[in-house]
Amino acid sequence: MNNCETGMKDAIMKAQEDGQQGLAQQTVSGALPSPMVALARRARLASRTLAQSPSSARDKALWAAAAAVREARSAILAANAKDLEASTAGAAFRDRLTLTPERVEAMAAGLEEMADLPDPVGRVLEEWTRPNGLRFRRVATPVGVIGVIYESRPNVGADAAGLCIKSGNAVLLRGGSESLHSARAIHAAIQAGLRAADLPEDAVLIAPDGDRAHVAEMLGAAGLVDLLIPRGGRSLVDRVQKEARVPVLAHADGLCHTYVHSAADPAMARRIVLNAKMRRVGICGATETLLIDAAIAPSLLPQIVGDLAEFGCTFHADAEARAIMPDLPVATEQDFSTEWLDAVLNIAVVDGVDEALDHIQKYSSSHTEAIVTSDEAVATRFLNGTDSAVVMWNASTQFCDGGEFGFGAEIGIATGRFHARGPVGVEQLTTFRYEVIGTGQVRT
Incomplete structure (x- = not known):
């Protein structure tokens, strides 16, 4: 020393x-x-x-x-x-x-x-x-x-x-x-x-x-x-x-979703899902549920599961995913509502972007959602269709971090509807006042 x-x-x-x-x-x-x-x-x-x-x-x-x-x-x-x-x-x-x-x-x-x-x-x-x-x-x-x-x-x-x-x-x-x-x-x-x-x-x-x-x-x-x-x-x-008798800025859970659309680049999808789940499993921006289109699930889902399993991830899967991979454990309703903060991933197979949005609407904590697709129209539908604080296109949910947003750091992620949403940086820690400058005006 x-x-x-x-x-x-x-x-x-x-x-x-x-x-x-x-x-x-x-x-x-x-x-x-x-x-x-x-x-x-x-x-x-x-x-x-x-x-x-x-x-x-x-x-x-x-x-x-x-x-x-x-x-x-x-x-x-x-x-x-x-x-x-x-x-x-x-x-x-x-x-x-x-x-x-x-x-x-x-x-x-x-x-x-x-x-x-x-x-x-x-x-x-x-x-x-x-x-x-x-x-x-x-x-x-x-x-x-x-x-x-x-x-x-x-x-x-x-x-x-x-x-x-x-x-x-x-x-x-x-x-x-x-x-x-x-x-x-x-x-x-x-x-x-x-x-x-x-x-x-x-x-x-x-x-x-x-x-x-x-x-x-x-x-x-x-x-x-x-x-x-x-x-x-x-x-x-x-x-x-x-x-609290004091105003609160908070989020309760980071129940984040990554949706792999049928027009996703397979290599990109595998890379993003692996990072979104396994880079750091204990942070609120980690993906907890994978949604994958039925059209590509038979070929791509086994590859994604294999990627994550190599790093020690375990799974809970719905009936459609288990029809493709019967050895996957059954997902319960409670599983899809759980923020694991661990090497555990929920999996659901969906039929298109609207069904993915319906799933997110039902289970999301309004933190961060991501879509992987090369179809701009579908991406726009997804970005506009969720009311979560942060929505991403072709990027890992683990980018939901104040430092990655250019804020230097963050004091938290806000998922409410007032004052601030998403990573809370320096601008979000200000309020405002009104200044009124006159030249002698009086009110009649």
Whole structure:
């Protein structure tokens, strides 16, 4: 370990200790009602400074944070090793929890990519002049304080912090107990970036521990937290959406479909389906159901199944698919409604694009759907026929990722109908205000 890494490790440990002592003092004194409310109040104050800071300062913080993440790589990986040692979860969960040198570098590179993005704050979204001479402008502004509740994936903390800094928002992070050591180490590096840019460290705060009570405190923090974003399993997201007194931006499941149309190039279809399912099985953009046209299924389906089986994939198939491959296990209604997040694929044979769309309408979680075809008219019918947040043509569903969209990173995938849909990047973390400029007009 070099001197920079040693110094950063010491800084991380000191920041963690200081933060815990400060919270303990606040709670004992009775000055503030709970740790998370105390943190939210601090974030609220910091958000005012951050919202008014120049883009150059926020970009400087991101560049410095990226450098701090790289300097702290050994400390971050050591912290992650503690989390992994304590984990008893299965392979898919451990994959989400695991940090590698490459993933640490990806976090740093993502922060730099965010710094290079145009400033989303202060953009004039629209402007017009009324007959009375009044000029109107709709201008992008930060949301305020964003609460992010996430499980298992420690890199979410870096992505969320970077996106919030870039968009002028303070952020309150609550990571899961399973990733607590990793989250603290990453958080300390982010705060080092804020200090380097003379921005308030309280712009990025993290829960002191994995206590589940902190979630309830965040859900009830109306007036202190402006927007909640949960990143985790269905039980977490359902709870947040049910109990929150704060607006929520979320998706419950990533039940994604890939439809191989009869006019698909076979080699392309095999390549896309293999990647969409098996590149990383534990992410929300992984394909969970393959739909394939009856006209090509007898020749192409055995090849696709063989490709995936070589990588350890198992299957659940409908009656039409099993008529072609009798050894495939039977798919139940529940299977088609399940987000596996594992090396498991549902298979259904359909008769054309409309039947594929009907299947998607019935089972989809409105996350991401893809079609593989060389027929532009069919592709257009598919793209226009699904209301999912992201629809793809001749591409893997695993491209549903903020970094791949050019956002630098994402804070989550939104599948609702309001404010934002799909990967949530810096522009989606702004709201707007109206500015009205007059020359002395009064209303009659």
